[in-house]
Amino acid sequence: MDNLTCPSCGAALPVRDPALPYSTCAYCQTLVRRAEGNVEAVGTVAVLPADVSPIQIGTTVSRDGIAATVVGRVRWGWSDGSWNEWFLRAADGRAFWLGEAMGMYMLTSEYPAVLDVPGIRNFAEGNPMAVDCTVKAGGKWLTASDIKEASCLGSEGDLPFPTLPGWTMTNVDFRNAAGDALSVQRDADGTTAWLGVWSDLGGLKPGNLRQIEGWTMPRALA
Amino acid sequence: MTEPRAVTCPSCGGSIEIRAAGYTVTLACRYCGSLLDVANEDVRLITAYRRAAKNFAIMPGARGTLFDVEWEVIGALRRRSGSAVWQEFLLFNPYSGYRWLVAADGEWQFGTMLLDRPEDDGMAVSWRGRSFTLEDDAEIETTAVVGEFYWRTARGDTVQGATFANGREQLSRETSADEVTWTQLIPITTEWVEEAFTVEERHMPRAPRPDLAEGFRKAPGMEESDLGFMFFSAMIALFLIFVVQMLLSGPRVCADGRATVEVGAATSAHRIGTIEVRRPWQMVTITVDSDSFNNRWVDLDYSLVNRKTQQSIDAYGIVEFYTGTDSDGPWSEGSHHAETLISQVPRGTYDVFVDAGSHGWPSDPVPGSIDPANPWGSGETVALWFRSCTGGFSWGMFWLMAVLLFSVPGVILWWRNRD
């Protein structure tokens, strides 16, 4: 697909993942919806607050031998803090979310089967999720440990949903003793479920990490 | 977006650079100690303080290399559990995340938060195929904070902290209202830490002084707070009370006397000695020993009669001894010895009199009947030997004090273990 230009400022709008409908202009923060070659400005995204995340658009992580590349990021804020979620697309077309919190990472891929579990279907229908709700996903038992109401603080790159100010979602993190992770997110577009693992950065075998000023990249990650 | 984030302290106006921008939620101003909420773009003052916490072994801002990774100390906490105090330092590297350095008892530990959870089986946990046994489970209080943290923290925060050990490696579990975190702690030599960071030796939490209390404090269940120390203080106080009562009740001067009473007869009066109270007020103790009667009691009405004023102070005593047999077998009750304590006797010389009357149980012996044990006696008698002394030790007082002293830690202990 040809590179597009921002309908607001005219800057080049690189298409990192043509399957994703939304893209944020890196120059004027305009949120652009792409559909069938057309581009349409749908609003302005908040400027991302400064952070020292080692991930950037273009960073690769490797899982089960498949390399996935970061194509976008959304930053979520809740009552007691904020975190990044990076959207990744693998060569085989699979999508991943890489959640970043407390210097740890949660790499998950879409796992829609779990949406049929009664507890989660109930949540998807708009009901609250019970803490300690336990579900089986991918042969593993996981327990809801963390429920957050989050609102969008900003975005960059290509994403599957509009990240305008006021876009909110409810996120439920499930985990277990083995370090598996299940994240269920409910927003205006519906509910999605993502299954994966908790890891430190080294465990993701990352490439093309961001060079953070004042820090040398550890040799093992460079 | 790559410039480090700097905020202005709303309390003192100082400019503070946020080192872990994007992660940091709480910041304790390094100039004034005020606690700031930096979770969002607008900095919010949580609690204003006038003075920043000082005297940490390592101050935030220090950088050093441990295990081949460069770390920046971004936050420091002083924490306490019972009588133990220690310091914790939050290390940060944007590529490697967070780690902990813990300084306690002059030793260091390096901590890594666990992503997988140890499996709990009561007094021990298993983690990655190894078993760790419970060492300690007590409330931990944060007493001072400086620097930045990725969670909401404040002075006075408390969590329940349990430590599980396998050799020198530990797993620490901290349980707060909304989460449980597990941290692996491994020992790290002081040399390594000092090579990496500038350590202010004089601000290191000191190893506890070895003292008598130590053994008691480390008794099972005692280490979790100041309880052990409380029991120890109560013990010391009770000992002091004992010594004080012993020393202040004197001087002790005694007089001996003897009396014989007939069983079943009317009471008879006997003078059993003269004593002199030389202090303004003193206690007087009268002890009595009898010969070995059975199934009898002797009522003793004592009078201390002041020689000068003829005023009398009365007190009572009894010796009684019974035996019998019932469905549980033979039993006996009572003693051939009794002690009577008279309080607040004013200065003066006193004649000690006793009105003694003895009776049998369940009834008095029939007069004139022949006692097989004493066939030639003119009637059964009980012999009594008295000793009247100035001064005395009130065991009632002593035990009352013991109850008042030990009930405080006792109630706390009960409260803590009431489930």
Add this chain to the structure above:
Amino acid sequence: MTKRMTLFTAWCALLVLMSAISTWYGWTPFSDEERSGSTSGYYRGPTHK
């Protein structure tokens, strides 16, 4: 030292002082000037059951 510990130490000191004062005045609430029990002088016998 915790606040609780300071308070408790003060409590211990108070009790030691009180026991010293009461001993000095020869006073105790547990003296035998009164006959104990309700059976005053008349029927006595074992309380064994």
